[in-house]
Amino acid sequence: MAIQAEELQEIETLLTGAEADGSVLAALRLKFPHLKWSRCDASDVLEEPYRSFPAYDLHLMDASNHCVAVVADPAAASGAILATRSVTR
Numbered sequence: 001m002a003i004q005a006e007e008l009q010e011i012e013t014l015l016t017g018a019e020a021d022g023s024v025l026a027a028l029r030l031k032f033p034h035l036k037w038s039r040c041d042a043s044d045v046l047e048e049p050y051r052s053f054p055a056y057d058l059h060l061m062d063a064s065n066h067c068v069a070v071v072a073d074p075a076a077a078s079g080a081i082l083a084t085r086s087v088t089r
Contacts, residue, residue, distance in 0.1 A: 003074040020055035020084045036063040036079025045083045057083040
């Protein structure tokens with residue numbers, strides 16, 4: 001299942017002002033229950049993020065097969081990884 005352009009826009013809007021407190025992940029899971037969601041530290045993901053925000057890097061993932069893979073194409077994505085970034089204030 002692909003992530004649609006409208007869904008990406010909504011996801012990006014939610015992440016733009018999001019704090020790294022976990023509530024955004026719950027909101028995303030509630031709003032997009034058909035997508036797979038994962039959260040980790042940004043240092044745990046070697047691939048370049050699809051988009052970066054103040055508190056998170058957004059990585060797209062394909063979880064349709066046995067192994068999860070980070071992908072760059074929203075048409076191949078069935079979910080996303082929120083990689084928590086260190087925020088300096």
